[in-house]
Amino acid sequence: MNPKVCMTVLFGLLLAQAHANTEKVIFISPPAVSITSSGPSFEQLHLPHITPEKSSLRLSLPAAFPSEKQPRGLDTWYMLRSLIPSQRYEVRVCWAATQPTNLWLDVYNTSHVFDTPDLIQSLAVFSEGQQTIESPQRTGGEALKESLLFLHVQAAADFFSTNRTLMNSPPAVDVELILDPYLANAIPRSLLPTAVYVVALAVGSWILSGMIWKRLFSSTNKPHND
Numbered sequence: 001m002n003p004k005v006c007m008t009v010l011f012g013l014l015l016a017q018a019h020a021n022t023e024k025v026i027f028i029s030p031p032a033v034s035i036t037s038s039g040p041s042f043e044q045l046h047l048p049h050i051t052p053e054k055s056s057l058r059l060s061l062p063a064a065f066p067s068e069k070q071p072r073g074l075d076t077w078y079m080l081r082s083l084i085p086s087q088r089y090e091v092r093v094c095w096a097a098t099q100p101t102n103l104w105l106d107v108y109n110t111s112h113v114f115d116t117p118d119l120i121q122s123l124a125v126f127s128e129g130q131q132t133i134e135s136p137q138r139t140g141g142e143a144l145k146e147s148l149l150f151l152h153v154q155a156a157a158d159f160f161s162t163n164r165t166l167m168n169s170p171p172a173v174d175v176e177l178i179l180d181p182y183l184a185n186a187i188p189r190s191l192l193p194t195a196v197y198v199v200a201l202a203v204g205s206w207i208l209s210g211m212i213w214k215r216l217f218s219s220t221n222k223p224h225n226d
Contacts (some may be wrong), residue, residue, distance in 0.1 A: 005134060006212035006225045013177060016044045017201060021094065021095050021096065021097050021166065022092055022093070022094050023092070023093050023103050023104070023105055024090050024091060024093070024105065025091050025105040025107055026088065026089070026090045027088070027089060027090075027149070028087070028088050028089075028185075029080075029083035029084060029085055029086065029087050029088075029147045029149065030148075030149065031085050031086075031147065031150070032084075032085050032086065032108050032146055032147045032155065033110065033142070034145055035144050035145070035146050035147065042148070044078060045077075045079075045123070046127060046130035047077050047078055047079045047082075047126075047127065047130065047131070048078050048079070048130075049078070049079050049081050050078055050079070050080050050081070050091075050151070050177060050179045051080075051083075051179070052082060052083070052084070052179065052204070053080050053082065055178060055179040055180065056173070056176060056177070056178050057078070057176070057178075058158045058166065058175070058176045058177075059174075059175060059176040059177070060063070060094075060172035060173070060174055060175075061076060061101075061155045061172055061173050061174075061175045062076065062170065062172050063101050063102075063156060063157045063170050063171075063172060064155075064156065064157060064170060065154040065157050065167075065170060067136075068115035069123065070156075071156075072102075072104055072155075072156050073154055073155045073156030073157065074154070074155055074156075075122045075126060075152065075154055076126060076153045076154075076155070077122070077123050077124075077126045077150060077151070077152060077153075077218065078150075078151040078153065078177065079150060079151065080148060080149040080150075080151050080179060081146060081148045082146065082147075082223070083146075083147040083148060083149065084147065084181070085147045086180070086187040087181055087185070088181070088182035089179060089180065089181050089182065090178070090179075090180050090182070090188055091105060091107065091151060091178065091179055091180070092178045092180065093105060093175050093176070093177050093178075094175065094176045094178070095155065095173050095174060095175040095176075096173075096174065098157040098177070098204065099171075099173040099174065100150070100157070100215075101155055101156065101157055101158055102155070103154065103155050103156075103173075103175070104153070104154040105151065105152070105153055105154065105204060106150045106151075106152040106154075107150065107151055107152070107153060108149065108150045109149055110150065110181045113150050119152070119222075122152075122160075127182040129205075139206065142193045143192070151177075153177075155173060157170035158199045170175055173209045174184050176213070177223075178190075180191045182218040
């Protein structure tokens with residue numbers, strides 16, 4: 001196999017993941033900010049957390065049909081925490097094709113959310129409905145530094161049915177949110193096994209093709225006895 005063909009296959013597989021019903025956002029984590037455990041804290045927002053250690057979150061996402069007031073359906077909010085500053089990440093959301101829904105992902109730093117009226121209002125509304133969720137509280141009064149971001153997810157139902165109940169109240173969509181760090185800020189960590197496999201396959205194919213070519217070349221140039 002030609003080495004150029006092997007490399008083309010490799011990069012094609014790395015750059016063109018074929019995930020049905022998948023949306024993602026790629027970002028670089030911001031510098032760490034000081035967080036005090038005394039007084040108001042992000043824990044009081046009661047938002048679900050996604051961290052590099054707990055990088056996957058499965059949940060049922062509420063959805064609604066687009067309207068003039070909510071052109072992208074219903075809003076939900078999450079926090080990306082314990083990030084490595086200046087590290088490239090991607091967040092993916094995956095859902096089944098049997099649940100036709102349009103999803104949008106956006107990440108914001110804390111100052112942008114708090115300085116944007118529409119975003120802070122949406123966050124406040126969602127946070128009020130999360131008050132029953134208990135979040136771990138920090139102890140002590142020391143200031144800690146942490147790189148974190150808000151993750152804003154919007155879900156709009158995308159189907160038509162003669163069932164009025166479904167049209168009036170679309171069902172929640174089952175999704176999985178995945179935080180995936182990039183290795184050397186180049187490729188997602190989840191692609192490492194695939195990359196190793198494709199490289200090994202390409203190298204093995206190149207070596208094997210070389211051996212076959214040498215055998216064929218030597219057999220064609222071998223003198224024949226009349």
